[in-house]
Amino acid sequence: MxxxxxxxxxxxxxxxxxxxxxxxxxxxxxxxxxxxxxxxxxxxxxxxxxxxxxxxxxxxxxxxxxxxxxxxxxxxxxxxxxxxxxxxxxxxxxxxxxxxxxxxxxxxxxxxxxxxxxxxxxxxxxxxxxxxxxxxxxxxxxxxxxxxxxPMVLWYNKKVLADAGIAESPADLYEQGQWTWQKFQEMTDKIRASGKHGYIVDTWWAIYYTWVSGNGGTFYSDDSYVGVSDPKSVEAYKYLYDNIQAKNFTFANVLPSGQGSEAQFMNNLAGFLSSGRWVLPNFKTKEGLEFDVVPHPTNTGKKIEPGAIAxxxxxxxxxxxxxxxxxxxxxxxxxxxxxxxxxxxxxxxxxxxxxxxxxxxxxxxxxxxxxxxxxxxxGYVYPDYLYPSVSDEVFTQFDRLIQKKDVSFEEAMKEADVNANKKLQELKAQ
Known part of the structure; x- marks a missing residue:
């Protein structure tokens, strides 16, 4: 569950x-x-x-x-x-x-x-x-x-992919060891061009962290939180940010109330979403919905990288x-x-x-x-379970970056790093 x-x-x-x-x-x-x-x-x-x-x-x-x-x-x-x-x-x-x-x-x-x-x-x-x-x-x-x-996987809507002219199967690409960030971006670009959401970025730890570890990023080192200072981790957030700006990805927080990622997917308006198996009971009862799953793409040359387990x-x-x-x-x-x-x-x-x-x-x-x-x-379970509010500082800054747009990407990541480590030390002192 x-x-x-x-x-x-x-x-x-x-x-x-x-x-x-x-x-x-x-x-x-x-x-x-x-x-x-x-x-x-x-x-x-x-x-x-x-x-x-x-x-x-x-x-x-x-x-x-x-x-x-x-x-x-x-x-x-x-x-x-x-x-x-x-x-x-x-x-x-x-x-x-x-x-x-x-x-x-x-x-x-x-x-x-x-x-x-x-x-x-x-x-x-x-x-x-x-x-x-x-x-x-x-x-x-x-x-x-x-x-x-x-375990978090990518669900994909077969009809949305087909309507966008995508002939390649994500599952086939995964089996061939070619399921990469670049391939994923190409697919979402085509879906966006067809007038639908390529991929919806839901805003919780398991989504963000799966993309970070899919790039070989990490979260903690010694007594510090490095989730937004480690270069591989920062690169993952930049990948999400750039594709949201290009409208290949859609930030879930901007969707209308009641029209979140699952609703968009079930109504054939989104190509990809990240989720566990909990959506299956709803998806399988939706008449005409054609779907499948695939692990998240990687950017490390490996077929699969560790991802979050809810x-x-x-x-x-x-x-x-x-x-x-x-x-x-x-x-x-x-x-x-x-x-x-x-x-x-x-x-x-x-x-x-x-x-x-x-x-x-x-x-x-x-x-x-x-x-x-x-x-x-x-996969791995929640890395922040001892200090769960630490990563909230990162996600707050990412939300600010996307919605308020009053800081640059670099400024947002720097502020997130400072705030997260400040929060970590406060919690450790309690």
């Missing part, structure tokens, strides 16, 4: 904040029917994702006479609402947390240490992709389980009054059977349990779905 970020958070079902506060409570009460324990759990996600999660919840309830789980999605500003709920003792028993939240949740004792529950359970932490676990562990203890992952974690509220029931739900949601249930038939993410890769390729939807696995094998 998609991490919403600093990882960007998707707006989900139109539930009011009041109803959420009423539904979610760390002090879940028995339902009153034969002593059945009621627990609540909360997530973010788009409607396609929500449907599958509700199906799992319903199936869980059918299999447990003594537990009733209620899915209570939280629309918009997810992280802030969860923190408010935790402070007010109204948070759900089980909830999703993105990696930027994990240090605060662990250090403040807001979530349960799951290590005792993992003993003799159906989840062996060694069977999970270990590269995903860094934000979830501290001092040898496990505080969260990654239920799935979303990751999330399932955690237990330390104040839950029904911890055994909450653990039962967490275990069954994240074990092999739970991942099979949630991710089969064109699910919304990639399994985190080793040995379930076939789930991604079933039905050839999309045709080159195996590229999710290619990207996952070399």
């Amino acid at each position: 998609r991490k919403r970020t600093p990882l960007v958070l998707l707006v989900v079902l139109a539930l009011g904040a009041l109803s959420i506060l009423q539904a979610c409570s760390g002090g879940s009460k028995d339902s009153g029917s034969g002593g059945k324990v009621k627990i609540t759990w909360s997530v973010w996600g788009n409607p396609g994702e929500q449907q599958r999660l509700q199906e799992f919840t319903d199936d869980f309830n059918k299999r447990h006479d003594d537990i009733e789980a209620e899915l209570a999605p939280i629309p918009g500003s997810y992280a802030e609402k969860i923190k408010t709920m935790l402070t007010g003792k109204t948070a759900p028993d089980v909830f999703y947390a993105d990696d930027s939240l994990m240090p605060q949740l662990i250090n403040n004792g807001l979530i349960e240490n799951l290590s005792p529950y993992l003993e003799n359970s159906s989840i062996n932490p060694d069977d999970l992709y270990q590269g995903l676990m860094t934000p979830a562990t501290k001092d040898g203890n496990v505080y969260a389980i990654p239920p799935d992952m979303n 990751d999330a974690f399932v955690v237990m509220n330390a104040d839950s009054k029904h911890k055994e029931a909450a653990w039962t739900f967490i275990e069954e949601f994240n074990n092999k059977e739970g991942q099979l249930f949630r991710l089969k038939d064109g699910g919304n993410a990639v399994p985190t349990m080793i040995g379930l890769d076939s789930l991604v390729e079933e039905g050839n939807l999309p045709e080159h779905a195996r590229y999710f696995l290619d990207a996952g094998e070399v």
Whole structure:
């Protein structure tokens, strides 16, 4: 499932904040029917994702006479609402947390240490992709389980490419080791000339960082943030900036409300967008939409470079009054059977349990779905998870550069570098 970020958070079902506060409570009460324990759990996600999660919840309830789980999605500003709920003792028993939240949740004792529950359970932490676990562990203890992952890939609209006169397949170019920044720019130039968006640049860490690492750039060195001083990193931002100025790329923040990258793509108005597998439930139901995926192009001479993996974690509220029931739900949601249930038939993410890769390729939807696995094998989770607001200084300056246009590219990068490192030192001192 998609991490919403600093990882960007998707707006989900139109539930009011009041109803959420009423539904979610760390002090879940028995339902009153034969002593059945009621627990609540909360997530973010788009409607396609929500449907599958509700199906799992319903199936869980059918299999447990003594537990009733209620899915209570939280629309918009997810992280802030969860923190408010935790402070007010109204948070759900089980909830999703993105990696930027994990240090605060662990250090403040807001979530349960799951290590005792993992003993003799159906989840062996060694069977999970270990590269995903860094934000979830501290001092040898496990505080969260990654239920799935979303390596970032490029989705492309076959009709938009064909209408622009593009005969080459991005997937074929990737297989030939010719999927480069130059090739990508040539394609988006043709799409722009046809009157449509070549590529829409969504504004969150996973997009920016995937382009940076696709150029061999880096983010941290010793005690400093070098994400906008490292020459390779700066070159990646310049590539994005130049193509936005040329209108080959479209900066998502300038799109009309409700007409973001996914809507543009589904309406055959955009050739490319960066995303994980979470868009598949919506894309596959859009009549006439022809799409496929490919790893992001590189500028290093390598076929593929590391890119971002959007990751999330399932955690237990330390104040839950029904911890055994909450653990039962967490275990069954994240074990092999739970991942099979949630991710089969064109699910919304990639399994985190080793040995379930076939789930991604079933039905050839999309045709080159195996590229999710290619990207996952070399990808990385949020590099800023300990100090998530550091990179916000960079993204703020990039937004200023594109929208306000009151600074030069060089000035914006210099100011971003100064502000990011100032913020880093402030956070380290706290």
